[in-house]
Amino acid sequence: MKINTPIRIAIFLSIVIFAFATIIFFISDDTLNIFYSLFLFFLSTIGLIYYVVKTFFHEKIKVIYKNIYKFKNTSNIQDLDIETVEKEVKEWMDLKEDELRKMQKDENYRREFIGNVSHELKTPIFNIQGYIQTLLEGGIDDSEVNLKYLSRANKSVDRMINIVEDLEVISKLETDKEELLINKFDISLVASEAIDQLEMKANKSNISLVFSNESSTDFVMGDRNKIQQVFMNLISNSIKYGKDGGETRVRFFDMEDNMMIEIADDGIGIEKHALPRLFERFYRVDKNRSRDIGGTGLGLAIVKHIIEAHDQTINVRSTKDIGSTFSFILEKEK
Numbered sequence: 001m002k003i004n005t006p007i008r009i010a011i012f013l014s015i016v017i018f019a020f021a022t023i024i025f026f027i028s029d030d031t032l033n034i035f036y037s038l039f040l041f042f043l044s045t046i047g048l049i050y051y052v053v054k055t056f057f058h059e060k061i062k063v064i065y066k067n068i069y070k071f072k073n074t075s076n077i078q079d080l081d082i083e084t085v086e087k088e089v090k091e092w093m094d095l096k097e098d099e100l101r102k103m104q105k106d107e108n109y110r111r112e113f114i115g116n117v118s119h120e121l122k123t124p125i126f127n128i129q130g131y132i133q134t135l136l137e138g139g140i141d142d143s144e145v146n147l148k149y150l151s152r153a154n155k156s157v158d159r160m161i162n163i164v165e166d167l168e169v170i171s172k173l174e175t176d177k178e179e180l181l182i183n184k185f186d187i188s189l190v191a192s193e194a195i196d197q198l199e200m201k202a203n204k205s206n207i208s209l210v211f212s213n214e215s216s217t218d219f220v221m222g223d224r225n226k227i228q229q230v231f232m233n234l235i236s237n238s239i240k241y242g243k244d245g246g247e248t249r250v251r252f253f254d255m256e257d258n259m260m261i262e263i264a265d266d267g268i269g270i271e272k273h274a275l276p277r278l279f280e281r282f283y284r285v286d287k288n289r290s291r292d293i294g295g296t297g298l299g300l301a302i303v304k305h306i307i308e309a310h311d312q313t314i315n316v317r318s319t320k321d322i323g324s325t326f327s328f329i330l331e332k333e334k
């Protein structure tokens with residue numbers, strides 16, 4: 001029978017103490033006086049209790065403790081006392097709970113993401129299918145609709161391409177996290193290039209793109225191509241969600257060893273309640289407007305990824321109907 005429950009340990013202890021007492025009682029009359037008998041009984045009881053506590057509690061706790069702290073540097077196992085074990089096991093439990101919660105969150109996130117991707121792709125695919133079917137069913141010979149439907153199908157293909165390209169960028173950013181090419185580069189040049197590329201788009205909405213560098217340098221540390229992508233996404237959003245005749249201002253400010261980069265517009269703005277979710281994938285304040293103007297809902301998620309990969313954060317201030325300002329910080333050249 002294993003001695004591994006409180007009642008079994010109690011019975012075992014009582015039997016052994018009773019046996020000690022009986023033996024000492026019998027030998028004490030003949031060979032030992034009462035003082036030595038009590039002293040011998042005391043020592044035997046200490047030895048027994050020490051043995052029981054060590055074998056049945058301490059050794060077992062040590063094994064459990066060693067297992068849960070296998071990979072962590074914590075208190076020396078020799079100095080272990082019950083309170084320390086209790087405290088450290090609690091810490092370990094909290095840590096595991098956090099890990100589990102994070103894993104559950106990631107899992108939900110993944111599921112939601114797959115759902116979103118298929119939903120986003122479904123709309124253009126069904127549209128293309130509808131246009132092609134109509135053309136096949138005779139529309140191709142109808143000069144009223146054939147070109148119109150082909151160009152609509154083409155627009156849907158463009159939308160799918162945009163989504164797939166943005167998804168590719170996000171997945172690359174997630175898998176090659178460490179592969180940022182951090183170099184010194186001329187950020188004024190990068191901003192000007194992005195502005196040049198978006199000039200035509202801005203002209204269509206009569207939006208002027210204004211650039212000023214109020215910092216002490218043109219050079220910062222970062223991944224040039226990725227920061228270029230940040231400018232493209234933020235400036236193109238300022239145009240998409242800008243007002244006809246409005247203005248987008250790209251400004252750099254001095255912050256000692258850093259530079260603050262701001263992209264501000266006087267467009268439709270964003271309601272306060274939407275701000276915390278703005279950088280989530282596929283989140284749009286106004287779904288229809290975003291889709292109509294070819295938005296994928298991934299632009300800001302990409303921006304956030306890139307800025308965070310630079311160990312910085314992307315910030316936004318916005319007031320409905322007044323405008324929005326996106327800003328981030330980069331380290332100046334070293």
Ligand code: ADP
Pocket residue numbers: 233237238240241242265267268269270278283284285286290291294295296297298299300301324
């Ligand atoms: P989208 O492809 O829809 O533009 P983004 O991730 O770039 O996706 O932006 C997410 C949403 O944030 C947009 O759908 C829009 O509602 C809002 N948004 C982004 N930039 C601006 C801006 N400059 N002004 C107003 N709303 C914006």
